[in-house]
Amino acid sequence: xxxxxxxxxxxxxxxxxxxxxxxxxxxxxxxxxxxxxxxxxxxxxxxxxxxxxxxxxxxxxxxxxxxxxxxxxxxxxxxxxxxxxxxxxxxxxxxxxxxxxxxxxxxxxxxxxxxxxxxxxxxxxxxxxxxx
Numbered sequence: 001x002x003x004x005x006x007x008x009x010x011x012x013x014x015x016x017x018x019x020x021x022x023x024x025x026x027x028x029x030x031x032x033x034x035x036x037x038x039x040x041x042x043x044x045x046x047x048x049x050x051x052x053x054x055x056x057x058x059x060x061x062x063x064x065x066x067x068x069x070x071x072x073x074x075x076x077x078x079x080x081x082x083x084x085x086x087x088x089x090x091x092x093x094x095x096x097x098x099x100x101x102x103x104x105x106x107x108x109x110x111x112x113x114x115x116x117x118x119x120x121x122x123x124x125x126x127x128x129x130x131x132x
Contacts, residue, residue: 008125008129009076011118011122011125012072012073012075012076012122012126013073013076014122015069015072015089015119015122015123016069016070016072016073017069018069018115018119019065019066019068019069019072019089019092020065020066020069020070022065023061023062023063023064023065023066023068023069024062024066025062026058026059026061026062026065027058027059027062029055031058032054032055032057032058032059033054035058035061036049036054039057039061044091045057045061048060064088064092065092067088068085068088068089068092069089071084071085071088071089072085072086072089072123072126075126075130079129079130079132080130081130082126082127082129082130083127083130083131085126086123086124086125086126086127086128086129086130087123087127089119089122089123089126090120090123090124090127092119092123093116093117093119093120093123094116094120
């Protein structure tokens with residue numbers, strides 16, 4: 001195994017850890033409340049609060065994140081799974097609109113959102129590698 005393959009696997013495994021960890025955290029009341037503002041402003045998820053409670057929305061998102069993380073892990077062994085897991089992971093890591101605000105003449109954000117940029121890159125790498 002060459003260094004490029006090792007780096008790819010480390011990136012995927014790191015993304016798996018984050019998705020599973022954060023996904024499981026979505027089953028807590030604190031996290032359900034913490035993500036409400038992000039979900040409400042998300043172009044594809046804002047409708048969820050109209051049909052589900054705050055806790056159920058958080059749980060649904062958590063299940064999606066955990067399954068996606070497990071899919072990414074399996075993509076290391078089964079290439080076809082990577083197509084779906086990579087695409088699902090990319091969807092997760094698309095940054096919520098309206099996160100950046102102007103503060104003292106400079107754009108600021110909740111900096112934890114910035115982690116989504118390298119994880120989005122890894123998600124896209126899994127997707128494209130799985131299609132080769």
